[in-house]
Amino acid sequence: MSTISQLPHRIIRFYADGFRSMTIGRKLWAVIIIKLIVIFGILKLFFFPDLLASRYDNDADRADAVRESLTRRAITR
Amino acid sequence: MDELVNVVDWSRLQFALTAIVHWLFVPLTIGLSLIVGIMETVYYRTRNEKWRRITKFWMTLFGINFACGVATGLILEFEFGTNWSNYSWFVGDIFGAPLAIEGIVAFFLESTFIAVMFFGWKRVSPRFHLAATWLTAVGVMLSALWILVANAWMQYPAGMEFDPDQMRNVMVSFSDVVFSPVAINKFFHTVLSGWVLGAVFVVGVSCWLLVRKRNREFALKSIKVAGGVGLAGIILTIWTGDGSAVQVAKYQPMKLAAMEGLYSGQEGQSLVAFGIVNTDKRPLDDKKALYAEISIPKGLSLLARHDLDAFVPGIDDLIRGYAVNEAGDTVYKDVSYARRIEMGRDAQTALYDYGVAREAGDSTAMDSSLRIVKENFRYFGYGYLSAPEDAVPPVALSFYSFRVMVMAGGYLLLFFFVVAWASWRRKVNLLDNKWFCALGLLTIPVVWICSEAGWILAEVGRQPWTIEGLLPVNAAISSISAGSVQTTFWIFVVIFTALLAAEISIMVRHIRRKAESDLFYGPEK
Numbered sequence: 162m163s164t165i166s167q168l169p170h171r172i173i174r175f176y177a178d179g180f181r182s183m184t185i186g187r188k189l190w191a192v193i194i195i196k197l198i199v200i201f202g203i204l205k206l207f208f209f210p211d212l213l214a215s216r217y218d219n220d221a222d223r224a225d226a227v228r229e230s231l232t233r234r235a236i237t238r
Numbered sequence: 239m240d241e242l243v244n245v246v247d248w249s250r251l252q253f254a255l256t257a258i259v260h261w262l263f264v265p266l267t268i269g270l271s272l273i274v275g276i277m278e279t280v281y282y283r284t285r286n287e288k289w290r291r292i293t294k295f296w297m298t299l300f301g302i303n304f305a306c307g308v309a310t311g312l313i314l315e316f317e318f319g320t321n322w323s324n325y326s327w328f329v330g331d332i333f334g335a336p337l338a339i340e341g342i343v344a345f346f347l348e349s350t351f352i353a354v355m356f357f358g359w360k361r362v363s364p365r366f367h368l369a370a371t372w373l374t375a376v377g378v379m380l381s382a383l384w385i386l387v388a389n390a391w392m393q394y395p396a397g398m399e400f401d402p403d404q405m406r407n408v409m410v411s412f413s414d415v416v417f418s419p420v421a422i423n424k425f426f427h428t429v430l431s432g433w434v435l436g437a438v439f440v441v442g443v444s445c446w447l448l449v450r451k452r453n454r455e456f457a458l459k460s461i462k463v464a465g466g467v468g469l470a471g472i473i474l475t476i477w478t479g480d481g482s483a484v485q486v487a488k489y490q491p492m493k494l495a496a497m498e499g500l501y502s503g504q505e506g507q508s509l510v511a512f513g514i515v516n517t518d519k520r521p522l523d524d525k526k527a528l529y530a531e532i533s534i535p536k537g538l539s540l541l542a543r544h545d546l547d548a549f550v551p552g553i554d555d556l557i558r559g560y561a562v563n564e565a566g567d568t569v570y571k572d573v574s575y576a577r578r579i580e581m582g583r584d585a586q587t588a589l590y591d592y593g594v595a596r597e598a599g600d601s602t603a604m605d606s607s608l609r610i611v612k613e614n615f616r617y618f619g620y621g622y623l624s625a626p627e628d629a630v631p632p633v634a635l636s637f638y639s640f641r642v643m644v645m646a647g648g649y650l651l652l653f654f655f656v657v658a659w660a661s662w663r664r665k666v667n668l669l670d671n672k673w674f675c676a677l678g679l680l681t682i683p684v685v686w687i688c689s690e691a692g693w694i695l696a697e698v699g700r701q702p703w704t705i706e707g708l709l710p711v712n713a714a715i716s717s718i719s720a721g722s723v724q725t726t727f728w729i730f731v732v733i734f735t736a737l738l739a740a741e742i743s744i745m746v747r748h749i750r751r752k753a754e755s756d757l758f759y760g761p762e763k
Binding site: 175176178179180182183185186188189190192193196197199200204205208209210211212213214220223224225227228230231232 | 356358729733
């Protein structure tokens with residue numbers, strides 16, 4: 162029982178010790194963190210909205226929008 | 239119309255840029271994960287400290303590449319939602335399910351076991367550590383599986399049914415999607431090519447160590463493993479490449495015709511070994527397709543159909559929907575592209591009528607429209623084409639990318655025969671030759687060019703479709719301005735260039751720094 166209860170603590174220590182002993186890994190983590198900030202904090206937030214999710218409230222409206230877009234030529238032909 | 243062309247072109251260019259950059263990292267991750275697994279297995283079995291050092295060196299390079307490549311694929315998913323929203327909706331859960339599984343597998347398997355790989359050397363038993371290393375390799379390959387399943391579905395849509403109420407394709411058979419012949423072959427061809435790339439990287443870096451006349455034994459042992467992996471990888475890649483050719487002939491004959499620059503097919507069709515594409519040539523005209531052509535007799539029939547005398551249709555034959563041989567016999571017959579366009583337009587009109595009838599609550603009209611949609615849905619996407627010629631992929635790019643891939647692949651086969659022979663037969667004099675080592679180093683860019691050319695062929699050859707026959711790029715695109723796509727395109731150019739420079743710089747500096755010391759007996763940090 163005590164072994165199971167100590168498991169989260171051991172996992173945290175495993176990672177903490179691992180990160181502490183890293184050399185080149187710190188530089189890599191910096192690259193990863195900067196990249197994730199750029200991807201999610203800038204690109205996703207300001208430049209890459211999910212168009213259908215942001216413009217329409219529900220799936221039925223999204224389906225209608227796509228139907229309109231994909232059959233527009235059929236109407237105008 | 240110009241604005242639409244602009245948006246489509248810029249969005250395609252942006253997707254291509256992102257995918258190409260992403261693919262710089264992925265195959266190296268696939269290949270190195272396997273090679274590191276083999277090296278650690280040798281260490282586990284022999285308990286020879288030298289093999290532990292070798293494993294740790296290449297494992298660190300695996301880590302650098304993994305860290306720089308991680309999350310670059312996420313940007314592709316952003317682009318789906320922003321630039322290709324019609325496509326994203328239309329593919330429905332078929333694309334979403336494999337990608338979701340990939341995300342879960344990648345996160346849990348890779349992130350858990352990579353941590354054990356890097357942090358666990360003194361914390362877990364050797365057996366557990368070895369298991370973690372292999373599970374990381376398996377996780378990497380499983381991640382690739384789901385992405386490749388999604389891509390294969392775009393080349394050969396299977397296991398789905400179109401739902402006109404949801405306006406999306408609904409998966410009706412998970413196994414048909416995952417185990418489609420295209421998906422299985424694509425998975426093995428791609429993963430095996432990753433083994434080759436990883437092996438070239440290890441051989442190339444080891445050759446650099448040999449040129450520097452440092453850590454000779456370390457380099458030779460590394461080459462021994464990589465030579466075996468590379469040789470097995472390239473033989474199997476060529477074998478699965480043959481499978482790809484058969485499938486392309488069966489499911490994407492227009493792609494095959496474009497990559498051969500073939501307009502009028504024959505029985506016992508030759509394979510072009512060398513040629514210069516006439517860019518003025520258009521379908522159904524009388525101009526010459528290729529200049530300075532050197533061909534292998536009956537080669538394409540053998541490659542595409544495994545039959546020396548089989549007929550292989552060209553672009554004109556496919557557009558017309560039939561071909562007749564010199565004796566007057568019909569050797570090919572299918573639905574003409576003009577008819578496909580008519581059927582596609584019928585499906586689109588019926589789909590529109592279905593929406594109108596649904597709003598009016600007219601179930602009889604709904605049933606009638608739905609019947610027409612289903613009858614013609616196979617050619618739904620052709621309705622967006624203005625003329626049959628619009629269904630022809632860019633011939634020159636398909637033709638040249640195929641030849642770059644094949645020629646580079648042939649060179650790699652020869653290269654690994656020599657490397658494996660020299661390292662396993664202990665003909666180390668060759669490996670000590672500075673010219674051979676320079677060749678080993680120069681082969682690193684060759685394998686990347688080969689790998690990227692394969693993807694260019696796969697994706698450009700599929701044009702104009704995002705989903706073969708069902709949705710062309712001009713219908714898959716979102717209602718956005720070309721300006722916004724151009725802005726993000728240039729942002730990507732800056733980010734990706736910086737990222738690439740960072741990776742190469744970190745990796746090269748790490749290798750240089752390590753190479754200064756004795757890799758077997760020097761300090762480990």
